[in-house]
Amino acid sequence: MTNKLKYFIGNWKMFGDFNSFKIIDKINRYTSKHKRSKKSKVVLCVPNILIDFFRKKLKHRSVSIGAQNCHHEQGYGPFTGAVSAGMLKKMGAEYIILGHSENRAEGENSSLIKKKVESALNQKLNVIFCIGEKYQDKKKGKTFSVIKRQIKESIEKKFNKNKIIFAYEPVWSIGTNKVPNINELRAVIKFIKNDLKKSFKTKKTPTVLYGGSVNQKNVKSLSLVGEIDGFLIGGASQSAKKFIDIIKNYYK
Numbered sequence: 001m002t003n004k005l006k007y008f009i010g011n012w013k014m015f016g017d018f019n020s021f022k023i024i025d026k027i028n029r030y031t032s033k034h035k036r037s038k039k040s041k042v043v044l045c046v047p048n049i050l051i052d053f054f055r056k057k058l059k060h061r062s063v064s065i066g067a068q069n070c071h072h073e074q075g076y077g078p079f080t081g082a083v084s085a086g087m088l089k090k091m092g093a094e095y096i097i098l099g100h101s102e103n104r105a106e107g108e109n110s111s112l113i114k115k116k117v118e119s120a121l122n123q124k125l126n127v128i129f130c131i132g133e134k135y136q137d138k139k140k141g142k143t144f145s146v147i148k149r150q151i152k153e154s155i156e157k158k159f160n161k162n163k164i165i166f167a168y169e170p171v172w173s174i175g176t177n178k179v180p181n182i183n184e185l186r187a188v189i190k191f192i193k194n195d196l197k198k199s200f201k202t203k204k205t206p207t208v209l210y211g212g213s214v215n216q217k218n219v220k221s222l223s224l225v226g227e228i229d230g231f232l233i234g235g236a237s238q239s240a241k242k243f244i245d246i247i248k249n250y251y252k
């Protein structure tokens with residue numbers, strides 16, 4: 001991986017209740033104990049109902065807490081069941097996942113995701129923006145064009161790129177135990193970084209993570225892709241032991 005700050009971001013998805021505090025507590029104790037050694041950052045994106053509870057209950061917090069989605073409108077409004085970026089920020093979220101393929105599959109399109117990104121950035125949340133191709137796209141050799149389009153359609157030039165972390169999550173690798181081969185993965189991550197630099201005319205290298213079936217067994221080989229700046233971890237972040245096994249090489 002690069003020398004930049006390395007991110008290990010857990011996405012709990014629809015998992016967790018008040019008893020799950022023990023999971024985040026264990027992870028937080030681990031990162032607090034080892035925090036001097038490496039430039040790593042751990043974030044857990046949890047269901048909205050747990051954000052405030054975890055934030056208040058965690059002692060000496062070295063783990064940051066994030067959310068997993070928001071409504072695109074700012075502030076308050078007549079949107080039954082919805083939660084805005086501002087409300088999440090007030091609850092203590094520092095990060096937010098947007099554009100996740102599971103939400104795209106539920107009907108979120110690029111223009112809606114763009115509004116959400118803008119709304120989250122206005123609230124000074126760090127955005128974890130997910131991109132990635134479906135298996136059919138990959139088979140047709142369309143990986144690069146899909147990713148390029150997803151970025152172009154939702155990330156405006158005026159957005160503060162310093163507050164956006166890009167997460168490459170091929171849809172076919174999520175929850176399937178399948179990961180891209182190392183050479184393919186390297187090529188995609190390089191492509192994303194180059195595309196971002198070109199499109200936004202910046203010399204600063206963007207932060208790009210990989211997500212999809214990351215576990216304690218494959219993290220070592222995935223880390224061989226030096227261009228990766230960290231991982232977005234689903235299932236394995238729901239267990240303190242599995243998550244700590246993933247991060248421990250970076251926290252010695």
Ligand code: 13P
Binds near residue numbers: 173213232233235
């Ligand atoms: P898994 O790690 O369970 O494959 O999920 C990845 C993911 O969707 C993270 O956002």
